[in-house]
Amino acid sequence: MENKTQEEASTIKVSSLTCIDLANPNFQQSAVSLKQACLDCGFFYVTNHGISEELKDEAFEQSKKFFALPLEEKMKVLRNEKHRGYSPVLDQILDPENQVDVVLPGWRATMEKYHQEALRVCKAIARLLALALDLDTNYFDKPEMLGNPIAVMRLLRYEGMSDPLKGIFGCGAHSDYGMLTLLATDSVTGLQDKDVKPRKWEYVPSIKGAYIVNLGDLLERWSNGIFKSTLHRVLGNGQDRYSIPFFIEPSHDCLVECLPTCQSENNLPKYPAIKCSTFLTQRYQQSHVNLSIYKQP
Template sequence: MIKTKTSDDKLDTLLSRSVVPIIDLAHCGIEEIPVKSVVNRVGHQLHRVLAEKGMALLVNHGISDEKLKTAWDHLDDFVDLPPNVKQHYIRSEGNHHGYKSRELNGNFKGKTPELRHAFNISTLNAQNLPEEPLPGFADHISTLANDFKALACFILQALAVSLDISPTFFLEKHSHMLSDDQENMSTLRMLYYPPVVDDEPGQNNVIERRCQYSYQRCLSNQPDFRPEHDPREEDELNELDGTNGQLFEHKIGNGAVIRCGAHVDYGTFTLLAQDSEGGLEMKLPGSEKWHRVGHLPGAILLNCGEILSIWTQGRYPALQHRVVIPEQEHIRARGRHSIAYFCHPDNITSISPNDLPNPDAVKDTACLKQRKKSFKAAKERVYNACQLISKKFRDTYSNNNHSQ
């Protein structure tokens, strides 16, 4: 029998310890005309929190929980389709778009099976989405993907402010998101982790059934970034940025399965929405300990990818993270849904730490000469985004693709 949640089941998480920064995106404007003062405020917040934590929770981002829940319902319906129908949408080798079943997922090193279903959308083409067997799927998921793209564009502008560079620098290098994975590898990934129960001690079993959702409902089902009142002052910061006592490491057991193996994301950044607390863990900058992140209903988690870390010469670190099977029975028996938007530069974009100014660099003549010499020597080793991401896939994966 599944236990009901009690006070003894309260999780110790980074969120419960007020370690995860929270950034309010209310009244940020529309994608084409963002409110400049809000872009500046969020940019200054990102400058601090990404350097210190490498992640932040975004609230009032304009994407309703009801719209996310509908997307997860569509994914559940897809998972329930007959195998011969799902076969038409299986991800082919060399293609980022499509479905990967639970049976096809494996750990990064190919040793530990991962329990999840994943559907990647990297090209908004109705022919690549299961509209015929699931009416409404293509329209809803395409709209949601564009919502995440619009949110990513706002973050790209705020990141430019945070680094004191041209406001269009990142936008110009991410101009083909979701148009074609041959031009840009940005991807919206829908994920479903089946519930797990223990029939016998130490034996994990997967239950193929629908999850129980845990949501904070939004007032609107449509993103609305238009200002209703005067924007907040630029120096206003709505975040939790301290620690209440010591942080304790969460260590994974010796079970034979995991939901997603340890990794860092490769792109510029990732936006992650999840339906409940489901085992997401991260290592904080400079730490080798694993900590449960926690779940804030209605929030979207922003974490840096390796390309942004390269661009910023490590000032914005890419955090290693994983998804474990929760030890609490009432959580593991619910399963988990999430949606990750991986924001990547256009494939032909060169990625070099010399692209952005480094405010910490010494300005004397000898240092500048050395930097020019080092840059000349390294010039031939600069990868474009496609080469860099492909290299990371080859180095890290064992013929599989992972996410939160």
């Protein structure tokens, strides 16, 4: 069985994703490239994003310091009802105020700076997405959309060896349920996406200086299924693997309904309108364990 698992992993090819230069002055050219990536697989890289390697390295260093804490210290900042804080292993089934400053003084300053920078980059990507959808560049900047966004950063550590044949993964196959995800990873291989056309898993390698971006279910719904929210997973290879995903969604009160440029007489809206907070709450509850199981009797 172990040999079969290794053989399966060795035959998985490496994904060849589009790379979008955020410093390209020709916005329309970038939007065309981005649109093709969103139609094909919903995954792409961004470069020249303006986030320094020093800041990213510091964020990873702070992440490692947190995960090195004893379990009882991490549990002091258990994820709260606003989904801020520490999530124990297996808390998220698919597989703060930031409270962690209580146990790691100085942690907040680094993470807040990184959060601000990641949010800036996501908004820049959203402007290109608007162009790719034949909308005004600032369409998603409206107050009810990304003018007052839901922006969540997570620090993740994957441990151990995966065995797909036994259903053991660092993180099981899933699609993200928000608008888009900006992902920083270390150099340890593990992330895979599922190619839409051959429906086979492909490794998504980390590229120095670039971020991985993938679209979420909310944007697929917004675009009437035109843009793709792609399945992805993480396979552990025995090495600790760290990543920092940054999720961005429109405001809680945003009504997500088919975009005007994504419907016609021959392509009617496929999904009913839904409030962003309702959609995200439903999806979150489907994929996470209830916090009450961690409370003392």
